[in-house]
Amino acid sequence: MDKLTHSVSPYHILFFILLLLGGNTFASSEKREACADHQADRQAFFGDLHVHTRYSLDASTQGTRTTPAQAYLFARGQRIGIQPWDEEGEPGRTLQLRRPLDFAMVSDHAELIGEVNMCTNPQVAGYRSWQCRVYRAWPRGAFYLFNYMASMRASHLGMCGDEGERCLAAALAPWEEMQQASEDYYDRSADCSFTTFTGYEWTASEPGSGGNLHRNVVFRNAQVPTLPASYIDTPGETLLWDSLEKECNDAASGCEALVIPHNSNLSAGYMFSGLQADGTPIDADYAARRRRMEPLAEIMQHKGASECFFAPGITRDELCAFEQLALDNIAGFNNLPQPDTGFLRETWLEGIALQQELDINPFQFGVIGSTDTHLGAPGAVAEDDFPGHGGAGVPALKSVPPGLTDKLEYNPGGLAVLWAEENTRDALFAAMQRREAYGTSGPRIVTRLFAGWELDADLCAAPDQASRAYAAGVPMGGELGAAPEGAVLRLLVSAQRDSGTPDHPGMPLQKLQVIKGWIDDEGTLHQRVVDVAGDPEARGAVDTTTCETSGEGHAQLCAVWEDPAFNAQQSAFYYSRVVENPACRWSQRQCVAAGVDCTNKQTIGRGYEGCCAAEHRPVIQERAWTSPIWYQPASADNTSSAKSRAASAATRLL
Template sequence: MSPVVPAIVPAIVPAMIRLLLGLLAASAASSVSAIDYSEQRQPCADHREFRQPFFGDLHVHTRYSLDASTQGTRTSPAQAYGFARGETLPVQPWTDDGQGLRSLQLRRPLDFAMVSDHSELIGEVAMCNTPGMEGYSSWQCLVYRYWPRGAFYLFNAWSSIKASHLGLCGDNDLLCLEAARGPWQEMQEAAEQHYDRSDECRFTTFVGYEWTGGEPDSGGNLHRNVVFRNASVPPLPISFIDGPAASSLWRSLDTQCNSADGDCDSLVIPHNANLSAGYMYSGLKDDGSPMDSEYARLRRQFEPLAEIMQHKGASECFYQAGVTQDELCAFEQQPVDNISGLDTPPRPDTGFLRRALGDGLSLERELGVNPYQQGFIASTDTHLGAPGAADEDRFLGHGGAGVPAAKEIPPGLPDKLEYNPGGLAVLWAEENSRDALFDAMRRREAYGTSGPRIETRLFAGWDYPDDLCEQPERVKLAYKNGVPMGGELSDPPTADASPAFMLAARQDAGTPGHPGMPLQRIQIVKVRVDAAGERHEQVLDAVGEDDGSAGVDTDTCETWGQGHAQLCTVWRDPAFDAGESAFYYSRVIENPSCRWSQRQCVAAGVDCAAPESVPDDYAACCSATHRPVIQERAWTSPIWYTPAD
C-alpha cells in the first residue's frame, strides 16, 4: 500500500461517516414527512400517515376591518393569533387608560387560525387612525372618528355595493392603496411571528383576507375569504373594488398568484351564503348570464370549500314549519335572506348549501363540470379579533352586524337574539403545517362544527365489510378501499353494486372543568338528481337515535340522560342507482343543551311565566322566536358519485 493512503484515510472516513449520516437523516425525514413543503420549515415530529383532526378558525376580523374598528375593536392581528394560542384578550369597552372592561380566553388553544380583515377598506381605516397621514383630516375620516356607526354604513355601502372608494383616496386611489400596505404587511408579519416552524408544530397561521362584495338590489352577501398557502402573497389584497365580480377575483388570483412565478398559491371560501339572497349560488355567471363550462371550471378550481356556519347563522338547509321534513334544519336559521338588513325572509333557494350543491349536480349534467363541488367548514366571523371563541357559556357577542359595545357593555343580552357564537373549521391532515392543512382544504377533507370539538370521519367505498368499525385498522382499510370526505367515488365494480359508508364520530372530550356533551346520533344526508333532472333529498339516522333519553332543564340548564362517547357504523345505500348523480354527507348531533341566550336568561333570573317581572333588556328571552335549546353538531364534507357517462 502506498504510504499516502494511510494519511488520506483518517481524513476521508469522518467525511464519509458524515455523508452517510446525512443520507440516513434525509431518508428518515422523507419517510416521516410526505409533505412537499413550499417554504422553509422543520418537518413535524407528530406526523401521521392516516391523518389527524386540527381545529381552527379561518374567519377573523381585527382593528383593520372597518366594521370591527367602528365598533371599538382594538385587537391587532398579533393579539388575535396570541388569543388563538391561549392568551387572554381584552375587549371593548375601554377605560380612559386603555384597559378593556371585558376579556376572553379560550379553554383550549386552536391548532390554526387566519386573520381575514376586509381588503376593501384597510387603507381608509389606517388613514383615519394615523395622525399626520394624508387624508387623516378629510371629512370622511372626521365622520369615521366622530360618528363611527354612520361611517360603518356609509363606507360599507360605497365599497361593497358601489365598488368604489369614498373620495379620500386621491388620483387613481393611490393614497388608499399606499395606506393599505402597512396593515397588509402587519398581517403578514403577525402570521410569521406566530407560525411555529419548529418540529413541534404547535400552531399554524395563514395569510389571508376577506373579499367583500354585495349584490346592490337585494343586499345579498357575496363575501369570500382568500387563503394563501404560504408567505408568498400579492403585494396588496385583491379587492371587490378592483373587480366587482367573483370571477374577477379568481382570475386576478390566478394571474398574480397561482399561475405566477414563485410559490404563491391560493384558494377561496365563500361564507354565510344564507345571507346572500340567493346570489351566491344563483346558477348563473356574475353578470346574470347563463353559466358556461369555463366559468364552472374556474369556480370549482378556486372554491373547494364553503362556510356552512358562522355567527350570522347556519347555511346548511332551509326550514319552514309544516313544510320542511328535516326539523334539524331549523338550527340557527336567520329571519332574513340578506346581509343588509332588508326585511325579506329566507326561502329554500336563497343560499342554503344542501340545495346549492344539489343544483351543482344538475349544472354538471349541462356543462360537464360541477361548479358547486364544495366541502364544508365553519368559523366564527368574530369582529373582536377572538378566533375560536365559540363556547355557548362565554359568548360576549362578536360585533360585525351585531350589537356594538364601543362605549359601554350592552345591557341585557350582549348580541342580537338571532346571532350565535359561531363554529370551527376542522381539517384532516398528516401534520399541523401550512402545506399539510392547505392540501386538506384543497382536497376537501374538511368539516365544520357549531363550536364543539367533535371528531368525525366519513369514508365511502364499494367493498367495505359490515364489521369495518370493529377492525383495529379500520381507518387504514377505509383509505385503502375507498375515499374520505371530500372525495369522489369511482365507478361501481358491478352493475348491482351499492356504495358503503363508514361514519364515525367521537364526542368533544372537553376539559377537566368543562366536559364535552355526549353524542345523540349520526345522520346520513343524500341528495340525488334522477334521470329526469329532478332533485331529491333524504335524511336518515345511520347510528344512534333521538329516543328522548336525554334532555336539558331550561330552568337551570342542567342536562340529563346518557348518550354516546363514540359512534361508528357501516351504512349501505339501499336505493342506489348507478345512473343518477348524488352526494352524501354526514351530520353528527349532540344531546340537547342550553343555547347561549338561554344560559344568560337563566343567569339573569328571567321568569317568562311572570312577564311583569322581566326587565326590558331581557325581553328577548321570552320572545316567540327565542329557541332556548340547541343541539350542537358537525357537518362533514360530502362524497360525490357521478355516473360514468
C-alpha cells in the same frame, strides 16, 4: 387481483403505497422543521379562518383594538382585553379560550384597511379629511357610509384620490403587519403546535337584493401579493379569480391561493345562482374555474347556519331549523329565506343537475365552520361565555349594553376542521384543496366519512380503521367514479364526542346521520336523511329554567351503512351530520343567569326582552357536518337541459 382492480382506483393504490412508506401526500412549499407528530392516516386539526381585528372597518368602529398579533396569541391560549375601553386604555372585559386552536387566520376586510389606517393614524396622509373626522366623531355613521360605498358601490371615498391611490398606499402597512404577525406566530419548530395563514376577506354585496357575496381568501404560505385584491378593485368573483391567478397561482412565485364563500344563507340566492355576472347561465369554463378556485364554503358562523332550509309544512328535516336567520340577505331587507336562497344542500343538488349539462359540477365544494368574530378572538365559540362577536351584532364601543350580549338571531359561531398528516401550512392547505374538511357549530367533535365499494362491515371495530378505509374508499370531499358491475355502495361514518376539559366536559352525542341527495332518471332532485347510529328516541334532556342537562348519550358512534337504494346510473352525493344531546343556547343561559321568568314581567330587565320573544330558541343541539362525497356515473344524460329540469321538478325529501 381482479377484485382489487375493480374496487380501488389507481389513486387509492398510490395513496396506500404512500401510507406504507410513510410519505406525504402534499407538496412542501416552504422550509421548516419536520413535525414530530406526523400521521399517515391523518388527524383532525381545529381552527378558525374568519377573524376580524382592528383593521376591519366594522370592528374598528365598534371599539375593537385587537391587533393581528394579539389575535394569534388569543388563538394560542392567551387572554386578551376587549371593548369597552376606559380613558387609561384598560379593557372593560377580557376573554380567553379554554383550549388553544391548532390553526387560525386573520381575515380583515380588504376594501377598507387603508381607510381605517388613514383615519386612526395621525401620521398617514388624509387623517384630517372630513371623511376621517366623521369616522372619529361618529363611528357607527362612518361604518354605514364607508361600507356602503365599498361593498355596494365598489368605490373609495373622496379622500382616497381619483384612483384610490392614497388609500391603497395607506393599506400597505396594515397588510404588512398582518403578514408579519402570521410569520411571527407560525410554529416552524418540530412541535408543530400552531399554524397561521395569511389571508383576507373580499367583501361584496349584490346591490339590488342586498345579497351577501363575501369570500375569504387563504394563501398557502408567506408568498402573497403586494396588496389584497378588494371588491373595489375586482367587482365580481371572476375578476377576483383573475387577480389571484395573475398575481399568485399562475405567477410562478410560489404563491397559491384558494377562496371560501361564506354566509350564503344571507346571499338572497346570488352566491350560487347558477348565473354568471352578466346574467347568462354558467358555462363549463366558469364551472371549472369555480370548482378549482373555491373548494370549500363556510357552512356555519355567527350570522347563522347555511346547511339547509326549514319551514313547517314545506320540509320535514327539522334539524335544518338550526340557527336559521329570518332574512335571506345581509342588508336587512325584509325578504324571507327560501330553499333556493343559498342553502348548501340545495346548492349541492343543483350542482349534480348542472353536471349533467356541463360535464362538470361547479358546486362540488366541501365545508368548514368559523366564527366571523369582530373582536379578534378566533375560536371564541363557548355558549356559556359569549360576549357577542360585533360586526353586525351588538356594539360595545363605549359601554356594554344592558341585557343580552348580542342580537338574538346571532350565535357564537363555528370551527373549521381539517384532516391532515401534520399541523403545517402545506398539509392543511392540501386538506382544504382536496376538501377533506368539515365544520362544527362550536364543539370539537371528531368525525370521519368514507365511501367505497369494498368497505368491510367490521371497520367500526378495526384498530386500523382509517388505513383500511383510505385503501378501499375515498374520504369526505372525495369523488367516486362509475361503480363496478353489481357493486353496492357503503359508507363508513364515525364520530367521537368533544372531550372538553375537566371543568367543562363535552356533551354526549345523540345520533349520527347520513344525508343523501340524488337526481333520478326523470331529472327530479331528491334528498333523504337517514339515522345510521345512536338512539334518537332515548334523547337527553335540558331543564331550561336551570340549564341543567340529563339523560344518556354516546361518547362515540360508528356505522358501516349500505345504501339500499343505490343506483349506479344516478348521480348522487352523501354527507354526514353528527348531533349532540340538547343544551341551553347562549341566550337562554344569559336569561337564566339574569333571573328572567317570562310568566312574571317584573323579572324581565332592560335588554332581556328577547328571552320571552316568540322567535327565541332556548335550546340547541350542537353538531358537525362533513364535506360530501360525490358519486358520478360513467356517462351523464345530456339529452335535455339539467337547468330546465331542475327548475321544473320538485325537490323531494323522503
